[in-house]
Amino acid sequence: MQTRFSSMLLLHMLEKVETFRTPRSVYHIVTGKRSAQTLQDARWFHLDHWFHIYPHWREAAFYTEIDAALKTGWLALEEEGMYSVTPAGRAQLQMYQKDQPFPAAVNGWRFAAGSRAFWPRLHLAVHTLSHLAAKETSFRPAEGSAQVQQYIKAWLKGQRSTYQELAANLYSELERMLQELPASSAASAAGRLSGLGMSGRTLGQLAVSLNLEEERVKIEWLNALHFILQTLTKDPGDYPLLASLAADILAQPRLTYSASQTYRLLQKGMNLTEISAHRGLKNGTVEDHFVEIAGEADDFPLYEYVSPQIVEHVRQTVNDLETKKLRAVKEAIEASGQVVSYFQLRLALSTGEEMKR
Amino acid sequence: MRMSLEEGLHRFFGFENFRPGQKAIIEDVMHGRDCLAVLPTGGGKSLLYQLPALLSDGLAIIVSPLIALMEDQVQELRAFRMKQAVCLHSGLSQQERKVRLHAIESLKLLYLSPEMLSQPWMQRLLKHQKLSFVAVDEAHCISQWGHEFRPDYQMLGHVLEVFGRPPVLALTATATPAVREDIYTALRMKENARIHLFSLDRTNIRLFGESVMDEKEKQTRLFTILHHFQRPVLVYVMSRSRAEALAERAAEALNLRTAYYHGGMDAADRQNIQAQFLADELDVVICTSAFGMGINKPDVAAVIHYHMPSNIESYMQEIGRAGRSGKDSAAVVLYAPGDENLPHDMMLGEFPPPAAARMLLEDTSLHGALLTEVEKQAQGIGLSEVQARYVVYQLFKAGCFHSTNEMKQLSRPAVENVVRELSDRIMKRRKEKEAQIEEVKAYILFTGCRRQKLLAHFNEETVLQDASICCDHCLAVWPPGSEKVRDREDLSWQGRLQKLLLPDKRSNEKGGFGHE
């Protein structure tokens, strides 16, 4: 039997959260729950890459997966509904990763939403140019959404080259881009594109021809999309056509709706109390927004709310204690004579990156 | 004045012309002649009784072997606003039967199973109706099942006498001369009965056979075909559990809408699957022989036998689901060494051990017991339902029951005699069925023209048609459209992108692409 990607990812994630979190928090991460707790967990445990990659996973199916891993002996039940990955589970995970390393470019935290917006555009752009370059002017658009259709129409209008040139340029950008990826990712992405005389292939069909499970094909496809978006943020100049398809998508920080409202006010120069008053929200809610924003936007005025010394101290403590339990960290810091609020703790940890050892 | 046949055809069914043979047969039926009509699958046999029934005074009885088939036909008629049709079968409650028969005087078509027709209450009811004629659809069942498992088929001739012998129309698509003989006798057809024989060849079904190493390879092959081929597709298997397992795996592996169908499912589930299939909601149905007979879906692209059928008649019948709209379609049978054991074991399991007859006949508590009680007791001593029915029916035929259907008490030598005869009979039937299985195997492994081989079984000679659409050995290719898909898939991702976005590349490569 093929080892399934989803069960391996589950092991990987449970290994990361150790016994600090129940599987439910892992479930919330992969389904992309936008609660402050989940967003924070994702960052703390370095699981942000897998954030929101299974938006449609049913809770029951998730727990079936857990049960299966328990039965196989990959997981062991610990106290209070926590699980630990057994040595057998670890070995299995290693074996799987050696054989098929987890796709490296998947970054749900940054691109889950962006790729959902980007794919229909890319698909329709390819589909349309495929027809137009061959002088086929009547065809049924590959993507049904009127919004995307309008977008591509406008996008085409804004271009100066001929359709053939555009198609050739898009080809060369895509070819260069996909070249950088493992073959399975490139094939999954190219396979799902369609155009003149060539329909898109289903995940199941790709799974058969790539000899992968369907789930894995989907992840490979996501990997390609996230990689493209990642590359476009770094070097938009190298891929002008693709970058123009993604420009507005990449510009937005990914926040919950409510947090983005708070962010707007924050950018206008309001502080926490002013924002709570202005929006008629509890302080705690706006604090949650702040934590979310701090993890997302580079211009968050972190040090207005927590001093650099404390940030440093918190990170140090987390490393020393090898724990991310808020209460333990707070107690340790307070034992050394400093005062720190939970809000400050969360802010200090929300930016995550530097925490990596 | 009565409507002309053409008017009726147009008015009730919306068809412009009769298909070959239809008009002559319908005229015979309208004139009250007994008829045996042998037309290919999809040839339009239903019309042969539906139209005369609608045009005649009185009620036409349609004897049909499967509940699903009856329900389907009645629903279709009703959909065309012909509300004077109902069906009755064992799956209905007493209440439902009453409702359906409520306006029997105004009915034109009554679909019944042979078992239902044998019920005394049904016979009493029908005796007082004016019957226009009795049609026996899928009449080969008389021969295939009538001998042992559905004895009521053998009783049909007798039942007809009860109704004052209305005209009989027997219909089938799979009748060898021997089967025709069986039908003839069982229905006690009149000497001047007409036989309408047409070629059974389904020219738009290309015939394929493939040998594989083992089960694993077979499954891979099946999935590959399902993956590349047009849909919908029917896949026949021998066992219920295999149908379920394969359906699950196919759904997982192929991202196709897949379902299974077998006799072990409850009636509602079976009806659902059939309805989904007819409504194009399924790509693949993995089924046992319980599915398909008479089912009329125009666009089935292929029928694949994952396990070989038990005889050529069933094969003919089952592949006849394909290509009914006239479009190119395919029939594929997959074979792995030893596959013949499956139908063989199943066949053996249908026969009871002859000693069971002795146990029943010597059971003093059964002397004077009714046939149905004996059958129950037969199951009590460990026979399966099928075996029990078989043994009791054989005892009945051997004269072990009084005319009141109560079991006789026989002397010891008489019992031994019955057991010996039963044992001989089972031996004989086993041999016959083994030979039928061998015939199927021979067809699969045959290296000449499959069409000729298949039709030879029905005593028919074929004129070689276009070799490219005949069979694998005549070098037929898969129906158009299916191979191209395969070409595309072998493209690398770079090749795919090129074809999508570089039109010049596309036209350059056209020469080597596809084949038609």
Ligand SMILES: Nc1ncnc2c1ncn2[C@@H]1O[C@H](COP(=O)(O)OP(=O)(O)OP(=O)(O)O)[C@@H](O)[C@H]1O
């Ligand atoms: N005269 C006709 N003109 C056009 N279509 C017809 C005509 N007669 C029958 N048909 C259509 O042909 C199709 C097949 O008919 P039918 O189901 O009666 O076949 P059949 O001979 O009973 O096949 P099977 O042996 O598989 O049961 C139906 O869709 C039917 O409506």
Ligand SMILES: [Mg+2]
């Ligand atoms: Mg029929």
Ligand SMILES: [Zn+2]
């Ligand atoms: Zn041939």
